[in-house]
Amino acid sequence: MQTITRTTKYSQAVQDFVRAKGHATNADILQALRQAYPDLSATTVHRITARLVEHGELALAPNAPDGSARFDANLDPHDHFACSHCSGLRDVKLDHRLLNALEQDLGGCKITGQLLVQGSCVNCQNRRET
Ligand SMILES: [Zn+2]
Ligand SMILES: [Zn+2]
Structure with missing residues (x-):
């Protein structure tokens, strides 16, 4: 039970962060949210963003220069x-x-x-x- 509520809380924080930034990679998200959630892991962030994309809550932006996936808060084609x-x-x-x-x-x-x-x-x- 505890895991579910924690994931939901993280999930909301991830969405809020990407919305505020416009675009962000998993690494950006992890770095920013670790301040508020020190026990947040890269795996969790990875899982959350993958699920948000799957559910259509985040879109995929062009990859970052290092090749990592970049997420987009703007869901309209642009x-x-x-x-x-x-x-x-x-x-x-x-x-x-x-x-x-x-x-x-x-x-x-x-x-x-x-x-x-x-x-x-x-x-x-x-x-x-x-
Ligand atoms: Zn520049
Ligand atoms: Zn965009």
Whole structure:
């Protein structure tokens, strides 16, 4: 019984954290929640995120640069911008005109999946200038 209530509590904390951050890996979640829950293990976090994805409470975002899975609080289909300097990831909604232009460029192929745009985020650009 105790395990069930504890998992539920953790599960809520995981969801709250991912919602607040937008995107997070298991490692991000573990690091952040360990402060409040010192006995939280990597295995538990892993199990919770897997179940949340299975239940449609979290979506999968593009993988982190180190290849680990990244979870997304935004459940609507959307595209992403990933910074290649920091591991920053943000949601983008690409204009349909841009998608049309891309599809035309692809000779009429239809884009049905997510796009991942890579670049240098504002923070990293500012850091380089100073
Ligand atoms: Zn960056
Ligand atoms: Zn996203």
